[in-house]
Amino acid sequence: MATTPTRTLQDGTTLPATGFGTYPLTGEDGIRAMVSALEAGYRLLDTAVNYGNEQEVGEAIRRSGVPREEIVVQTKVPGRDHAFDRAVASVEGSLERLGLEQVDVALIHWPNPSVGLYVDAYRALVECRERGLVRSVGVSNFTEKHLADVIEATGVTPVLNQVELHPLFPQEQLRAAHERLGILTEAWSPLGKRNAPFGADPVAAAAQAHGVTPAQAILRWHVQLGVVPLPKSSDPERQRANLDVFGFELSPDEVAAISALGRPDGRLFGGDPDTHEEM
Numbered sequence: 001m002a003t004t005p006t007r008t009l010q011d012g013t014t015l016p017a018t019g020f021g022t023y024p025l026t027g028e029d030g031i032r033a034m035v036s037a038l039e040a041g042y043r044l045l046d047t048a049v050n051y052g053n054e055q056e057v058g059e060a061i062r063r064s065g066v067p068r069e070e071i072v073v074q075t076k077v078p079g080r081d082h083a084f085d086r087a088v089a090s091v092e093g094s095l096e097r098l099g100l101e102q103v104d105v106a107l108i109h110w111p112n113p114s115v116g117l118y119v120d121a122y123r124a125l126v127e128c129r130e131r132g133l134v135r136s137v138g139v140s141n142f143t144e145k146h147l148a149d150v151i152e153a154t155g156v157t158p159v160l161n162q163v164e165l166h167p168l169f170p171q172e173q174l175r176a177a178h179e180r181l182g183i184l185t186e187a188w189s190p191l192g193k194r195n196a197p198f199g200a201d202p203v204a205a206a207a208q209a210h211g212v213t214p215a216q217a218i219l220r221w222h223v224q225l226g227v228v229p230l231p232k233s234s235d236p237e238r239q240r241a242n243l244d245v246f247g248f249e250l251s252p253d254e255v256a257a258i259s260a261l262g263r264p265d266g267r268l269f270g271g272d273p274d275t276h277e278e279m
């Protein structure tokens with residue numbers, strides 16, 4: 001079984017350098033896929049209230065036999081629950097569905113700026129951390145402005161920001177902002193999902209040069225950018241391959257060539273956090 005290096009967050013806790021995305025895994029098939037991911041060696045599971053699979057995540061952890069303390073569990077508060085009390089209740093509900101005493105990283109799923117309550121939701125997550133319900137406080141789909149707002153309001157910097165990031169949308173500017181603030185970048189849709197550029201020249205060339213698959217070349221690109229990717233796969237073989245990206249290194253030119261696939265309109269579905277909202 002592969003061992004994955006860890007990354008240290010600014011609050012001193014650690015996170016595996018690669019995680020496992022659990023959307024849209026549900027039901028018995030979903031549990032099986034998550035157990036197989038844990039057996040392959042994943043120790044970071046990314047879920048959300050809106051994925052409707054927190055029970056399955058908890059069940060997979062118990063069935064896998066992997067000690068709870070070895071697994072980092074992330075979940076996310078949905079947009080409809082940004083009011084302070086509702087956000088606290090959302091975390092409590094997640095704990096109940098997961099069957100856990102504590103969530104390792106609780107995130108705000110989307111900022112939903114037209115609702116205007118993401119600072120309240122963030123305060124609630126800080127309160128949950130103080131009550132021990134949450135180990136670390138993070139966010140998802142936050143822009144630099146949203147980050148500045150929550151930091152100014154609370155004095156607490158999120159440990160991580162989980163954003164859309166793949167070769168077609170490498171988020172160079174936001175990554176630089178994260179670096180200045182000491183925020184870890186996590187990548188959702190790290191392969192680019194249905195638009196995965198497996199056949200693009202820089203990806204195919206890097207894969208061939210290192211004797212790996214195009215998906216492994218892309219996931220290694222994330223690691224070398226300092227990003228924690230969260231690939232999802234239902235297939236045990238692809239799960240294992242996606243985790244096995246620590247035995248080779250891309251050259252700086254290969255990393256730059258893959259980054260050069262980025263385009264201003266490279267988002268998968270127009271998920272600009274200033275305008276795209278999810279409740």
Ligand SMILES: NC(=O)c1ccc[n+]([C@@H]2O[C@H](COP(=O)([O-])OP(=O)(O)OC[C@H]3O[C@@H](n4cnc5c(N)ncnc54)[C@H](OP(=O)(O)O)[C@@H]3O)[C@@H](O)[C@H]2O)c1
Nearest residue numbers: 021022023046188189190191192193215231232233234238
């Ligand atoms: N915070 C947010 O707003 C947000 C938004 C979207 C996603 N997410 C998180 O990010 C996770 C991953 O995102 P995603 O599922 O959208 O995209 P992804 O991981 O980039 O792509 C998943 C797709 O790629 C396929 N795949 C996986 N490994 C492969 C490989 N080695 N070779 C070829 N195909 C492969 C999967 O099919 P198979 O399953 O058949 O292998 C699946 O169809 C989600 O599960 C979720 O946890 C968060």
